[in-house]
Amino acid sequence: MRGEGVYVWDKRGQRYLDFSGSAAVNFIGHGVDEIPAAMAEQARKVEFVHSSQFTTPIAEEYAQELLDFAGDGFSGGAVYFTSGGSEAIETALKLARQYQVEVGESKRHQILSRCQSYHGATLGALSVSGNKRRREIYLPMVREFAHIGIPYCYRCVHDCSDGCRNCGLQYAAELECAIEAAHGSVAAFIFEPVSGATLGAVVPPDGYLQKIAEICRQHGVLLIADEVMTGMGRTGRNFAVEHWGVVPDILVTAKGLSSGYVPLGAVIASKKVVDAIATGSGAFLHGFTYNSHPISVAAGHAVLAFMRKHALIQAADSTCAGSAGHTLARTLETLRDLSTVGDVRGIGLLWAVEFVSDKKSKQPFPAEINFSAKVASTATKRGLLVYAVQGCVDGTVGDHLLIAPPAVITAEEIVWAVQQLRDAAQEVSG
Numbered sequence: 001m002r003g004e005g006v007y008v009w010d011k012r013g014q015r016y017l018d019f020s021g022s023a024a025v026n027f028i029g030h031g032v033d034e035i036p037a038a039m040a041e042q043a044r045k046v047e048f049v050h051s052s053q054f055t056t057p058i059a060e061e062y063a064q065e066l067l068d069f070a071g072d073g074f075s076g077g078a079v080y081f082t083s084g085g086s087e088a089i090e091t092a093l094k095l096a097r098q099y100q101v102e103v104g105e106s107k108r109h110q111i112l113s114r115c116q117s118y119h120g121a122t123l124g125a126l127s128v129s130g131n132k133r134r135r136e137i138y139l140p141m142v143r144e145f146a147h148i149g150i151p152y153c154y155r156c157v158h159d160c161s162d163g164c165r166n167c168g169l170q171y172a173a174e175l176e177c178a179i180e181a182a183h184g185s186v187a188a189f190i191f192e193p194v195s196g197a198t199l200g201a202v203v204p205p206d207g208y209l210q211k212i213a214e215i216c217r218q219h220g221v222l223l224i225a226d227e228v229m230t231g232m233g234r235t236g237r238n239f240a241v242e243h244w245g246v247v248p249d250i251l252v253t254a255k256g257l258s259s260g261y262v263p264l265g266a267v268i269a270s271k272k273v274v275d276a277i278a279t280g281s282g283a284f285l286h287g288f289t290y291n292s293h294p295i296s297v298a299a300g301h302a303v304l305a306f307m308r309k310h311a312l313i314q315a316a317d318s319t320c321a322g323s324a325g326h327t328l329a330r331t332l333e334t335l336r337d338l339s340t341v342g343d344v345r346g347i348g349l350l351w352a353v354e355f356v357s358d359k360k361s362k363q364p365f366p367a368e369i370n371f372s373a374k375v376a377s378t379a380t381k382r383g384l385l386v387y388a389v390q391g392c393v394d395g396t397v398g399d400h401l402l403i404a405p406p407a408v409i410t411a412e413e414i415v416w417a418v419q420q421l422r423d424a425a426q427e428v429s430g
Contacts, residue, residue: 003030006409008385016380017405019417020387023197024229024350024404027256027316028306035261038302039295051291059292062301066268069238069304073247076271080284081264081292081300085228085254086120088265089190092252093124094286096188096222099273102280105220108187112178112221114150116395118198119190119226128190131198132395146182148174150195152202154343154354155362155393168208176215188222188250193240196229197389200352200400201345209244222273223248228265232256233307233407235348236317236325243347249273259406262299312407316349325349327411331418332403338422340371340429349407354392354400355425364397371428372399378424384417 002009008030009015021027028035042058049056063079070077080095082088093111100108113119113128120126126135127142130150135142151164151171158167179186193209195202216223223246230240231253237243239251250273254265277284290296307313318325325348332351335341342356355372357365365371367390376388392398405417 005029005031006406006413014383016383016385017413017417017420018385019403019405019421020385020401021349021404021406022260022385023255023387024234024402025255025260026406027233027349028259028303028310028312029406029408032259032261032306034306035259035299035302038298039262042295042298046294048290048294050289052287055292056294056297058294058301059297062297062304065301065304066266070251070268071238071242071247074251074268074270076274077269078274080267080269081297082254082266082288083263083290083293083296084265085252086122086125086265087288088228088252088254088267089120089125089128089226090122091267091286092190092224092250093128093188095250095267095269095273095284096224098281098285099222099276100187102276105187107185108220110145110182110186111224112146112148112175112182112186112189114191115147116150116152116195116199116392117147117190117192117226118196119192120228129198130395131391133391146178148178150199150202151204151208152195152199153205154202154345164205168205169211172208172211172215175212176219179215179219179221186219186221188224189216190224190226192226192230193244193246194230194235194347194350197387197402198392200354200389200392200402201347201350202352203345203347204244206244209241209246213246213248222250224250224252226252228252228254229404230350232304233313233316233348234350234404236313236319236323237348238313240347257303258296258300259303261303262293262296264296264300266300307407310408315407318346318348324405324407324409324411324414327414328403328405328409331414335418335422335425338425338429340425346403349404351403352400353403353421354398364393365399367391367397370399372401374428375421375424376401378427379420382420382424384420384424386421
């Protein structure tokens, strides 16, 4: 199997356009020579040292670049490199707990999160996730904390006559109620700025995230932004929180961090969090064997350089006319005329198409039909790869496709891909 640009070929030589970036992972395109070259160069210097004994120049340089990339809110902070998103989330949860202990708030241990969210496959990450199917059989093994509602404007239960601003504030109020109900035991709140695969690229209403951040500050609760999927340019900004001017205490990223060339994740901690530990116990009580793996961080460093050189974050910006993000948004919107398409939503190069059996009532397809998987399978036969998900309505029913192509995709490739998607949906619906 091989890949180049937005395409991958299987062992039979069949070519596919990767319209989902695998799982919203690849952002710079497949087959970029600079990345393996940077990995090989680092491997010739030193392939591995344990982080309890040494650091490396490449890790230090890349960490500073990421702090700068994350913005002024992380000046003086620190970066903790992991081998992927789930590890990074586990790290962030433990970091939030240790911060509270260091500042004399040892009662604070709960991590609040949202329904219909997903934060990873490990047990700690799963405990703060709201993905029903991925959690169900493991529930006896996880520690449960409160999950609050999430703004989902297409299926909002509140009055949305004001463009969802009011309902956003009502959902934010749920967080304050949950914090108060925990009687001073909440350490942090974790959220996806734009919903990932579980709910499907749901963009929050204006005012919602700002209110969430304000509530956390008022109650001494750390704010953790899970940008595993949305970070590193995917939404047309360095990190998605920038769209709403929100600065979290801890920011988690992966996927686009290495664009899939190596397993890599990162936890970016603010100065407030770092200083609490540095002036307290002096050490973060946590670790993995492959923290800051030299070859992995060399790949991440090269990916960031490639993104900047080719202006890929600007390419992902769906508000910029002529960009890949703008073309994708405009072209996907044409699918709304299909009888089975209920909603098209997203931002940048992260979009979802939700299918319904009846547009007027927004009735989802029965779960056993598995409509989105059938559309994805049909699209694959046409040479198009998309990411099928089920359960966006209530964890069981609700079908959508996640669309997240590499930023190097051209307008012609987008038009072709959306046409294949249209044809696939029509074929499945009969």
